Amino acid sequence: SCGKKESEDAAGMQAEKESVKVLVAFFSYGGNTRKLAETAAQYTGGDLFRIETEKSYSEDYDKCLEETAREMEENARPVLSSHVENMEAYDVVLLGYPIWWGSMPMAVNTFLEEYDFEGKIIAPFCTHGGSGLGSSEQDLKKLCPDAETFEGLAVYGSRADQAGEEMADWLEGLGLYGEDQDREEEIQD
Numbered sequence: 001s002c003g004k005k006e007s008e009d010a011a012g013m014q015a016e017k018e019s020v021k022v023l024v025a026f027f028s029y030g031g032n033t034r035k036l037a038e039t040a041a042q043y044t045g046g047d048l049f050r051i052e053t054e055k056s057y058s059e060d061y062d063k064c065l066e067e068t069a070r071e072m073e074e075n076a077r078p079v080l081s082s083h084v085e086n087m088e089a090y091d092v093v094l095l096g097y098p099i100w101w102g103s104m105p106m107a108v109n110t111f112l113e114e115y116d117f118e119g120k121i122i123a124p125f126c127t128h129g130g131s132g133l134g135s136s137e138q139d140l141k142k143l144c145p146d147a148e149t150f151e152g153l154a155v156y157g158s159r160a161d162q163a164g165e166e167m168a169d170w171l172e173g174l175g176l177y178g179e180d181q182d183r184e185e186e187i188q189d
């Protein structure tokens with residue numbers, strides 16, 4: 001499936017306005033999703049925003065698993081220490097996160113509940129260790145029923161810094177990969 005209808009909507013939005021304002025909002029624990037988010041920002045010229053929590057998760061992987069398993073059980077909403085000042089200015093939010101326990105980290109839920117996404121397009125992308133997007137797309141739609149969502153992009157965490165072509169294809173589907181960009185030159189795999 002290619003998400004044609006959605007891409008037409010995004011392209012239509014682009015035609016209507018002078019330029020589509022893009023926010024690349026991401027959460028990353030180990031850095032994989034951060035790399036992919038930086039690629040997305042580079043290709044779209046969008047603003048990069050890191051979703052950060054007041055608490056820090058343990059650097060010890062097993063402890064981090066324990067902490068986050070508890071958050072999932074409790075359906076927690078970790079308090080965020082970073083905030084988008086001007087969310088109303090953006091048309092499209094490219095939302096990046098690692099898959100944790102089959103979906104997005106609870107901090108991303110906190111982020112999604114903080115803003116009004118009505119009339120905006122949210123396009124999710126994730127890095128993962130085998131689950132793909134898991135249930136995160138459905139969970140996103142439940143949390144943001146007023147937003148228009150676009151088919152997500154899933155990249156193996158270990159390939160996060162070699163995923164330029166996948167990212168470019170996905171952005172092209174959204175109508176956000178600039179025609180002036182020369183893919184042969186830009187994409188280094």
Ligand SMILES: Cc1cc2nc3c(=O)[nH]c(=O)nc-3n(C[C@H](O)[C@H](O)[C@H](O)COP(=O)(O)O)c2cc1C
Binds near residue numbers: 100
């Ligand atoms: C707490 C935790 C839970 C995870 N749960 C899953 C999972 O359910 N499915 C999966 O494919 N990968 C899972 N992973 C692996 C991460 O999704 C993967 O390593 C990702 O690329 C990490 O991104 P980051 O470096 O931006 O944090 C988990 C990792 C952590 C730390």
